[in-house]
Amino acid sequence: MTTLPPVIRFAEVGQTFGKDDGTAVTAIESVTFDIGRHEFLAVLGPSGCGKSTLLRLIAGLIRPSRGRIEIYGTAVTEPRDEIGIVFQRPTLLPWFDVLGNVTFPMRHKYGRVTDAERARARELLDLVGLSDFSDKAIDALSGGMQQRVAIARALLLDPDILLMDEPFSALDALTRDEMSLELLRIWTERPKTVLFITHSIPEALLLADRVIVMTARPGRVREIIEVPLGRPRSMTTLAEPAFHAIANHIREELFSRTAA
């Protein structure tokens, strides 16, 4: 993995937002890291550490105030086709059924949906475990199922890079664990470069190859940790001594900062 050039590169990136009252808030400062091909990278940090800003910078939705962001070696200046996004809330469209929501990016980008795309959307629904729900209304689905639809929607245009902004944080604890394992399965079947934002230490460790621990206000990279857990992972991974050691280490990192 290290021999290949990075898929995403952050070089000394800083982001400052001007507020209406004339003051400025620095969301992130001197953030530098690389993400390799098909790597699963989790960004972990307290609220207000600019995690969502990182995601929006990669997506090209905002331009960095300082530094440089590259995807495949070219600077990010606008949204690109290689990227799919899953948000914290499913934000599905209630006027379409499940299949209509999955094919929505196609309809929205190109104005029409071909039969080939519809077939592809059905495959993706099968992948996320919702093959029997393609003609169901959105409000007939549970929160976890809605987030599955949102994942299928993000995969429709076959992006190389999947950006996930705390996608399971609005779900209950049991559904959340289930969805984490589902995501691992999907990622194994369809390898992607994933940037996964979370504030849950177990979730980050269960899913990621590497974890970036951020500090708050302004967000800086505190530490980048290689997760020393083998794959495939399951809920039993959470019981391994290595898991507890690394989780405790991250907890200390986060709390020593707040105490300082």
Added chain:
Amino acid sequence: MKSSSPAPPREAERPGPAEAPIDAATAEPGTALPPRRIVVWLDRFAPVLTFAGLIVAWEAAARFFEIPSFLLPAPSAILAAGLAVPGTVWVGHIWATLRVALMGFALATVVSIPLAVALTYSRLLSRTLYPILIIIQSTPIVAIAPIIVVTLGASDLPRVVITFLITFFPIVVTTATGLLATPEELIELSRSLRAPRIREIVHIRLPYAVPYIFSALKIATTLAVIGAVVAEFVAAERGLGFFILFSTSYFKIPQAFAGLAVLVTLSLVLFRLVGLAQGWFAPWSLPKSAR
């Protein structure tokens, strides 16, 4: 293993209500009827019962206190006066008012929704047009109605314009609120796909505003009827507003009340039609219980 989250809790919902009355009856021995049934029945017919009760009380008060009919006619007198007017006369007046109300309503809808989109998307338009819209809304249209009639002549045009002026503002404001209520994530999704801006409006913002638009249209139907009546008060030789004015000036108060009753009915029917249209065209925009 693709077993997804458990199916939606449909089975769980089914048993409850059917068994509840029995529980209630056993819980309170000695009552003749299960109390739940009365509650359900009352809940169902409450609007009709309230209305009927009011009419009966009104009729009783009018008879008992011998209120003169030119002050407050009894419902029976109003009904009799209404039936005394030939059906063709009613149809003529109803159609005159309905036509103006519908034209004003249609014009307000056609102008207000694109206007709301323009105000939402252009800061310049919002800065220039919005103050003017608020000034128009703050102007008592009733007061300038005679001026409008003088300016635009004695055709349908001034009546439609008056109706439009009374109707359009709530549609603009409510639609704009709906357009801005779209979740930020969906706009980001649209930007990340680099979709044309027009599709952001047509595919995301306008559909999201649909529940707001229907609420606005419901309010607008009643305002349109008010607008048509205001216009008829100023200058008309037909219409329900004219009919009420005319009846009052000849001291036929029960007949004026009959005109008022027809007017209210017209308003209610239009209001209901918008609700039905929402059920037909956008059932997803209604709360689950209302489908």
